[in-house]
Amino acid sequence: MLHRRKTLLDNLHNPNFCQHFFYRCLRTKSSHGYGDLCRKNKAEKYGDDEEEEGQIRLFKSIGQHLLTNPRVLDSIVRTSNIKPDDTVLEIGPGTGNLTLKLLEAAKSVVAVEIDNRMAEILRKRAAERGFEDRLNIVNGDALKTVFPKFNLVVANIPYGISSPLLAKLVYGANVSPFRSATLLLQKEFARRLLAKPVDSSVVKIYPKTEIPNVDLDEWWAFTRTCFSKKNKTLGAAFKQKRKLMELMELYKPVGLSEDSNLKWREYDSNGDGDEECDSDDGALIMASAF
Numbered sequence: 001m002l003h004r005r006k007t008l009l010d011n012l013h014n015p016n017f018c019q020h021f022f023y024r025c026l027r028t029k030s031s032h033g034y035g036d037l038c039r040k041n042k043a044e045k046y047g048d049d050e051e052e053e054g055q056i057r058l059f060k061s062i063g064q065h066l067l068t069n070p071r072v073l074d075s076i077v078r079t080s081n082i083k084p085d086d087t088v089l090e091i092g093p094g095t096g097n098l099t100l101k102l103l104e105a106a107k108s109v110v111a112v113e114i115d116n117r118m119a120e121i122l123r124k125r126a127a128e129r130g131f132e133d134r135l136n137i138v139n140g141d142a143l144k145t146v147f148p149k150f151n152l153v154v155a156n157i158p159y160g161i162s163s164p165l166l167a168k169l170v171y172g173a174n175v176s177p178f179r180s181a182t183l184l185l186q187k188e189f190a191r192r193l194l195a196k197p198v199d200s201s202v203v204k205i206y207p208k209t210e211i212p213n214v215d216l217d218e219w220w221a222f223t224r225t226c227f228s229k230k231n232k233t234l235g236a237a238f239k240q241k242r243k244l245m246e247l248m249e250l251y252k253p254v255g256l257s258e259d260s261n262l263k264w265r266e267y268d269s270n271g272d273g274d275e276e277c278d279s280d281d282g283a284l285i286m287a288s289a290f
């Protein structure tokens with residue numbers, strides 16, 4: 001299992017690994033002409049940050065921004081390099097603007113959508129185009145659902161779950177190996193993921209062929225400890241006594257000597273107190289370090 005998970009690791013720092021593409025005009029107003037479904041119930045469920053777009057209510061709290069620019073949609077599909085025998089996983093298909101394009105190119109599409117209004121619209125649109133037999137709609141939370149088999153990922157993913165979703169794709173148990181993942185990300189997230197300024201928010205991730213010889217659980221604990229506070233450099237983190245003690249705890253099983261323990265303690269310049277944990281940054285660093 002560990003071996004299989006490691007084959008999914010992405011070298012996101014390698015310039016040949018990630019490609020950046022267009023970023024302007026990625027999100028435009030939608031006008032699907034579908035009815036205003038379940039407005040009251042959804043507003044209660046997702047909070048009051050709804051926004052009317054066309055005739056369907058969108059909820060910013062679950063990242064509902066629909067992509068309607070055909071040029072952008074076509075570019076994403078081109079970038080994905082879909083082959084006729086591919087099964088594509090799309091997370092957050094919304095009303096299906098991208099899904100229908102994917103279905104034109106792929107053998108089949110697995111679409112995981114949390115909002116049953118969107119899932120219904122997608123189902124209807126796919127049936128109108130005769131695609132229903134090649135579309136598997138999973139109506140549920142992508143973070144909790146076990147994905148059916150797929151071999152390629154293409155998605156305009158919901159911003160709010162970008163980090164845990166990426167971690168699930170890369171490290172998740174029961175996640176199929178995939179050839180690449182073409183993801184439309186929030187620009188700020190793409191910048192953090194690649195650890196450099198970006199002028200695009202579409203990234204293409206390729207699974208790594210060489211597997212780093214590390215224990216992923218140890219690595220995860222290490223990165224969480226190092227990057228547990230937003231906007232703090234490693235240098236600043238390592239000056240904290242509490243942080244050093246956490247690292248010492250992590251290293252105990254591999255037999256760090258007492259001497260090095262003492263040396264580390266000498267770096268404790270101010271030893272300030274407790275910190276909040278930002279697992280989002282931890283997950284990102286964990287993914288990008290490979």
Ligand SMILES: C[S@@+](CC[C@H](N)C(=O)[O-])C[C@H]1O[C@@H](n2cnc3c(N)ncnc32)[C@H](O)[C@@H]1O
Nearest residue numbers: 065066067092093094113114115141142156158
């Ligand atoms: C940025 S929109 C993209 C919609 C569509 N793919 C497009 O490009 O027009 C994100 C979609 O993800 C869905 N979504 C949000 N959170 C989700 C989750 N946890 N699991 C599955 N889908 C989710 C939203 O309902 C929304 O349809």
